[in-house]
Amino acid sequence: MNASIAGALLLVGRKLLTAFIQLLVIATLIFSVMYIMPGDPVLLLLGADSNPSPEAVASMRSQLGLDQPVMSQYFVWLWKALHLDFGTSLANGYPVSRYVLSNLPRTLELAFAAIIIATLIGVPLGIAAALKRGSLRDTILTSVATIGISVPVYILGTMLVLFFSLKLGWLPASGYTDISRNAFEHFRKLTLPALALGFGLAASIARMTRSSMLEILGRDFVRALRAKGMSERRIIWQHVLRNAAIPIVTIIGLQLGNLMGGTVLVEAMFNWPGLSTLLVGAVSARNYPLVQGAMLAIAALFICINLLVELLYSLLDPRIRRKRT
Amino acid sequence: MTSRTLGVARSQPAFVASLAVLAIVLLMAIFGGWLAPHDPFMLNPQAVNQSSSASHWLGTDEFGRDLLSRLLIGIRPTLMVALGATVIAAVFGSLLGIAGAYGRSWLSFLIMRAVDIMLSFPPILLALLAVGFWESGVLSLTVVIGVLYIPHFARVAHSATLQVARQEFMEAEHAMGASVRRVVFTAILPNILSPLVVQATLTVAAAILLESGLSFLGLGIVPPEPSWGQMIGTARGYLGQNPMYVIWPSLLLALTVLAINVVGDRLRDILDPRLREE
C-alpha cells in the first residue's frame, strides 16, 4: 500500500513538474511574441484621442518599467511570477491576478455550459446518424450538423438574440449577473451565449461520434452482444459508445481547451466578461502583464483539461492503461 | 463501368450530388473571374446593401459591389486557404500525433507536450506573431491557419493511434520486422484515417471561418480581394439591413462544406472495407 502511495505521489510530482516546465515555455514564448509584435502600450494609453507629448510618453514608459532591456524585464517578471506575483495591468496598475481570478470562472462556466450542451446534442445526433448510415436520416442529420459547422458563431448568436430577446423578449440580449446576486438572472443570461457556442461544437462532436461509432459497429463483439440478447440501445450506449469514446473525448477535450481562450466572439457579443475578452483586450492594448497572466491561466487550465482527457483515455480503454503502467 | 457509375448515382444520390457541387466549386475557382457578371471591385455608392435585383442577382454589398461577382472570385482564395491549411495541418499534425503515440517514450513525451503548448497558445497570439513577420495575404494566412490546426490533428491522431497500437495486428507487423515507415503508413494510418477524415472536413470549415476572424488583426485576405470568410465576417454588421449579404456566402460555404463532408464520410466508408460492400 505504501509503495502505491509513493508511486502515486511520484506520478503526481512528475505531472506537476511537466506542467511547470510547460508553463515556463509558454510564458517565455508569449513574452517573445509580445515584444516582437508591433505596437506600444504607452501610445495607446496616452494617445487615445490626442497627441501626448514625448515627455509624457517617456515618463509613462519609465514608470511602467518598459524602458528596461527586454531580458531584464523578462527575468523580473519571471522572478515575480515564481512568487505568484503576476504584476499589475499596465493600464491602471490593477493586479493581474485579481483580473484573472474574476474573469476566469466566468469563462470556465460558459465553456462548460457550452460543451455540455454540445455533447448532449452532438453525441445522440452522431449516434443516430451512424445507426442509419446512408439513409435519409443520416443525410438530414449530416446536413444539419454541417450547417452547424459552417454558420459562424456570431451569426448564430445574432439570430438567437434577434429571436429570443428582441422578438420574443424571453431572454436578456446580453450581460452578466453575479450568481450570488441573482442566480436565476445569472442562468438566464448564460443561456444564449452557451447555446450559440454549443450548437457549432455539437456539430463537430456529432461528426466525430458518427465516424467513431461506425468503426466500432463493424466489430465482431457487437454481434456477440446481440447474441446475448442485449437491447440495441444498451449495446449502443454502454458498449459501442464506450469503445468509440476515445476520438469523441479527444475532440471534446480539444474544444473545451479551445474555448478557454476562444470564446472571444461570443463573450464580446453577449457582453460576458470572461477571460477571452480580457485577453483580447489586453492583446489589443499590448498590456503585457495582463496578456501574460491571462495566457498563463489559460495554459494552466489547458494542461488540466489535457490531464483529464488523458486520464479518461485510460479509464475508457484498459489497453491504453497497460501501456502507461 | 458506366452501368456501375449509374448504379452508384442511384444508390448514393447525396454522394453524387456532393461530387457535383465540389466540381462546380472547383470550376468556379478556376473560371470564376470570367463568369463574374460585374466588375467585382467596382464601387457603386448609389446602390449599397441592395437585395436581389435584375442587374445584381444576389444583391450588393456595403460598397455597392456585385455580390455574385465577388462570391465567384472569392472562391479561389477561400479554397486555397481552406484546403492548403487543412493539408498542412493534416500532414504535419497526423505525423506528429502518430509519432507521439507510437514513437519512443521521450520523443512522444516531447511531441505531446509541445502539442499541448501549441494548443494552449490562443490563435490570436500566433496570428499576431505572423502579422509581425509576414505580409498578410493568402500564403501567410494558409500557413498560419495550417499551423494553428496542427496540434488538433496531432491530438486526434495521437488518441486514435494509441487505440490502434494496442491491436494484435500491430504485433504481427512488428514480428515481421516492419520498418517504422511501413507500420505508420500501412498499419496505423489506414486504421486511424476515419477520425482524421472527420477532423479534416471540420478543419476546412473552421479555416474559412477563422480567416474572417483573423482579418481584424490584419491577417485576412487583403481587401479589396474578397473571400467567403471575409464576406461573412463583414456581412455580420449588416444583418439588419441586408440579410442576404450574410446568407449567400454562408449558404455557399455550408453547401461546400456539406459536400466536403459527404464526400469525406463516403471516403471514410470506402476506406473501411467492412462497410464497403453494402
Next chain:
Amino acid sequence: MLEVRNLSIAFKTRDGLKSAVRNIDFTIGPGEILGLVGESGSGKTITSLAVMGLLPPNAVVTSGEVLVDGIDMLQLGPVELRKLRGRHIAMIFQDPMASLDPIFTCGDQIIEAIRLHETVGKAQARQKAIELLEKVRIPDPERAMRAYPHELSGGQCQRIMIAMAVACKPRIIIADEPTTALDVTVQKQVLDLLRGLNEEVGAAILLITHDLGVIYEVADRVVVMYSGDRIEEATTADLFNNPKSSYAKALIDSMPTPGGQHDRLPVIERDALGNVFSVRPEPRIRSSNVAAASDANVAPLLEIRDLVKSYWIKPAPLAVPVEMRAVDRVSLSIAPRSTLGLVGESGCGKSTLSRAVMRLYRPDAGEILFKGRDIARLSEGEMRPFRRELAMVFQNPYGSLNPRQTVAELVEAPLVIFGEGTASVRRRRVAGLLDAVGLPAAAAAKYPHEFSGGQRQRIAIARALALNPSLVICDEAVSALDVSVQAQVLNLLKDLQVEFDLTYLFISHDLSVVEHISDTVAVMQKGRIVEYGSAKAIFANPKEAYTRMLLDAVPTIGSDRVGKGVA
C-alpha cells in the same frame, strides 16, 4: 425445437449476389446434440448466424425459414428476437477474442449476460459467474473476473464465452468451434458441461466442429456440409461406420489417427467430375538429405535458457501490482529442420513463450539463443535481421490481420518488408501460397472480414511462410481447420521443411496433430516445462502424470462416449 428449412444465404458483392449456403435443412429436438461438420468455409458459421438472426450486413437470406418452437426467427422483429436471444437460444462464437468487448472486464461481461435475463442482484450474479468459471475450469476465477480479455489466454477467453452462453441455461445452444483453443482435458470438461445442460434442461445443441473425435463422442446426429450444401445427415454411429456421401467418407479417411505415424496425411481431392475422395499425396520433394532431425551433434537452431516472463497484475484497481509468472524458467532447444511440439493446458504460458521468442517483448530473464546468438536483449534495430528468419502464426488469426489490407497485401507483407522480388514476382508468390493453403485465387482481393475462421487462419499461415523463414512458430495454427485442410496444411509444412530446411515450434492442443508432426515434444504446465523428449518416447511412454492425463483425455473414434445411454 430448432428447425431449419431450406435455408439459402448469399452475399452481396460488386458482381451481384454470391450464394454461400444453399437449401440447408436440419432439425434438432430437445436434449439432442446435432453435430455440424464440413469443410472450412463451407458455411457452417454463416448458417448458425442466420439461425441467430445475426448475419453480417452484406449477407441476405434468399430463401428458407428458421423455426424455433414453430416461430420463424427470420420474420421476427428486433424486440422479439432480442427476447429469444441469450435466454432461449445462445451462441458460442468461433473467435472468442474478437467476440469479447475489449474494454470491459470479463467478469462484468458475464455478470451482464446473467442479469440481462435474470433478475438477480449484482453480488448474486457475481457468485454465479464465479461458479460458471469454475465449471469451465478456469484456474483462478477471481482473477479472470477482473481481467480484461487481452489479459487472458486464447483458451481462457473461449471459456469466458462459453460461460456466458450457458449462463442462462438456454434451451438451444449453438456452439461454433467451442474447443479450438482448449487442451483435451479442459475440452472434456467443457463438453461435459454442454452435455450436462443438454440433459438437465433438455437443451438442444448445435455443435459445429471439425474435430471428428469430439463429434464421435458427443453428437447424436451429424450434418455434413460441403461448399454450402448439406450433403449428408446421419446418426453418429451410421456416419462413422457407413458414410454415404463420398465427402463424408473422404473426411473420415483423412483423420489423423493417433499412434499411426505416417509421413503424409491423406487429404480430400476433387476430380474433374466433382467427385471427392481421400488420397494420400506423395511428398512434392523426396527428402534427399534426411539429416536426423534430432541429431545431437547438430547445433540447435533455437535454444531457450531459463526464460522468465511475468505479467504484473493488480488484484484491485488501486493496489500494488503483483507478479504473475506466465513463463517460469523455461529451457528448450530445437534442432534445425526439426519440429518441436509444445502442448500443455490452456493458459499455461505457451503463447507467452512464443511471443517472447519472437521478441514481441523483452523477457524478464533468461536467454534466447538463435543460431547461437542471444536475441533476448537485442535492440529493435539489432533484431531486424532476425525478423526475416522468424515468423509466427498468431493464435488469434483475425486479430493479427490488418482489417484495412487485402489478403494479397497481407500475404506479401514480409516480402515487401524485406524488399524481396518485384511486384509481379510477389504476386506470383502470393498466388502460390494461397493455393498451397487451399484458398482460391479470388481470395487475394478480399479483406479478412470476408472469410471464415479457418480461412483466416490459412491466410495467417500463408503470410508466415512467405519468406521461407528459418523458424516458424505456429500457435494453434491449424485449430480451426477441418481435417482435410488441416492435413493439407500439415503436409505443406512438412514439404517446406524438407525443401527449405524449416524449423517449427508447433503449439497445439490436438495431440494427434502434435504426434504426427513433431520430432520432439515439450509438455508445459503452469509456466514450466514438465516433460521434454522425443515425440515417440513421450507418446509411447509418458512419464509425467500430467502427460498421461492429457493422453487419456483425447477423444477418439471407437471409444464409446460416456453416458451416451442417457440421451
Next chain:
Amino acid sequence: AEGGTLYFGLSGEPATLDSTINAGTPARTIRLAIHRGLVNYGADGKLSQELAQSYEVSTDALTYTFRLRDAKFHDGSPVTAQDVKASIERITAADSKATYRNELGVIKAIDTPDAKTVKLTLSKPFVPLIHYLALPESAIVPAAWIRDHGKDPNATPIGAGPFKFSTWERGRELTVEKFDGYYKQGKPHLNDVHYVFYADENTRVNALKSSDVDIIDYVPWKDAASIEVDSNLKLASTTGPFMMLQFNTKFEPFSKPEVRQAVSYAIDRATVINTAFNGRGTPIYGIAIPEGYMGYSKEKANYFSYDIAKAKALLAKAGYPNGFEARLLSTAQYGFHNNTAIAVQAELAKIGIKAKLDLPDWSGRIAKNNAGDYDFLVAGTAGDIADPDWLSNFFYGGQQLVRLNNSAYFNDPVINDLLDKGRVTLDTAERGKIYGQFVDRALEQSPFVYLMWRDQSFGLRKNVKGFTNIPGFLTFQSGITVEDTEME
C-alpha cells in the same frame, strides 16, 4: 422627474480613471460625471464657469486670475485655491504623465493670494489656455487626495462633480451615485448612473433596443436609421469628428503638394460617406473647421471639388501621368477605418494611384503611425478644443516631425509662423484674420486631405431627457450633460 437610475452603455471600459490622462471617450464620459474643472464646456458648446465663478485674462495674456465659487468635494471638503494649485502642478510636474502636460506647461507659476483666488502666470502668451483648462483632463481634485493617492492609479477618485464614484466591477460596469453637495442647485436629477461596458457595437445597440440600457454612445452608422424609426428610441446626432488622409511627406510623390491636391480632387466624398458610413456624414472639400469655429469660411469650404480631370492634370504636372503605387495604412480592427481605406483605394485607382492596403490591428496601426511607417494613412479624429489652436496639433512642424496627428515630416515655415501668431493674439478679429491666412496656406499645401464629417450619435430611450450631444469637436465631452439628465 427627480431620481431614478440611468444605465449608460459605453463603447469600452476605461483603462484608467486617472484624471490627467485622456484615456478615451468612455473614460472622459465617466470622469465628467465625477469631476469638474475651473471651466468646462457646457451643453451649448461654450465655455461655462464651473469651479471658477469668474476669471480674467491680463491684456498681455500672461496672467489668468480665477475666483473660485463655494463648491465641495465628495469627501465634504471645500474646493480651495490650494486644491487648484496642486491639481495643475500635478499635470505640469516634471515626471507627469498627463496628456496635456505640454500645453499646460506654459504655466510658470501658480499663486494663491487667498483661499478662493488662483493666479496663473504664463511663461509666454498663450490665448487658448482657457480651453485647455476646460478639458476633462484639467479637472480639479483635492490636494490632500493628490498627496495620499496621486501616484495610485487605482485610488477611488474624488472630485467636485455631480456624481461620486461608487463601485467598479472590472469588465462589467462602473457605478456613480448622486452627490448631494453638488454646487449647482437642484442638480443632478438622477440618483445613480450605471456605466455598462459594451465593447461590441452590435451588442450595444441590442442592449438599447432590449432596454437593458437607456443611453448608448458611438451608435454605429449602420444602426442609426433603425434607432431613428424605433418609436421607443431617439437618436442624438451631431457632426464633429472628421475623416482624413495623412501623408508621409518624405514619400516621393506625396512630398509634392500637387500630388496631395490631386488626391483631394480625385476622391468622390460621397463614395466614402455612402459606403463606409451608411450615408451618415457631410463631405469636406476644404479644411475640417466646423462651422462657427474660428477659421471657418464659407467660400473656402469648397475649395476642392470632385474632379478627376483636374486630379489627373495635377498628377501629370507633378510628373506622374500614369500614377504610382503607395501603401495606405488603416486598420482592420475598426470597420469605418477599414471601409474608408477601401473606398479611397477604389477612388484613387481612377487616377492611376494604386493603393496597397496595410491593415494591422489598431495598436499596430498606431505604432506605425507614430514611427512614420506609412505612405499615407486613414485617420479619424477631432480637434481637442473649440479654440482654433487645435490646428497646431495637426499642422505645426517644429521639433517632433512624426506625430500621431500630423503628416509625417511636414514642416512649413509659413504655417508654423501663422500658428505661433494665432496663439499669442488676444484680439479676436486679428486672430480671425491670421487663421484666414492659415487656411489659404493650408489648402495650398494640403498636408491633409479631408474627406468628411462623420455623424457622431448617441442612442437614447425616449424617456431620457436633458442629455445633450454637444456639437462639433465637443461631442466627446457630452458626458458632462448627465448632470442635466432626467428620466421620465
